[in-house]
Amino acid sequence: MSEDVQILISRLGTFRPSDRSVLDRHFDDMARQQIAVEAVKEFVRIWERADWLEAYSIERIGKWIAKYKSDAIVTLFDNWCRTNPTSARAALARGIELGRVSRRELV
Template sequence: MTYDVEALLPRLSSFRPSDRSELARWFADGSRRATALSAVKEFVEVWDRAKWLEAYSIERIGKWIAKTQPKIVVEDLEEWGSRYPTEARQALIEGLRLGAQLREKETA
């Protein structure tokens, strides 16, 4: 795990407005987007290894990503989450689905 990914993980854990703003900057910057994606994937994988699952935290992140971030980010996470469907990855995909529905309602 890189230093940047490690630095972003606490932001995913707390997920305050300031954390979301920082993550949004990483997703918006094409040269740093892959690092932000890696951080989200690592966050989900940490939950995969945990003895229990806090699905809401993962869904909340997925919902925010689908609602606010570029489609390329959403597609990458959907593909990654579907490849090996664990409970944590399914929570991410559910959040992405819910966020996409909200985005559609807002643009309609």
């Protein structure tokens, strides 16, 4: 795992506005987008291996992704969640669904 991915994982853990700004820049820059995608996936994988699950932390990341990122990114994560429906991926999928609802309300 690259250092950039590790840094983003730590930011996903706190997910403050400043963390979201850094993630925004990665998702919006095609050269760094894959780093952001891998960081979110690895963050979820870490929770998959944990003894317990803090679903809300994962859900809020999914909600943010669905609300503010491109449809292509949202679909990528949605499909990834379906490939191996663990509790952690289900939490991300729930967040994505909540974010889609919020996004529709903005329009």
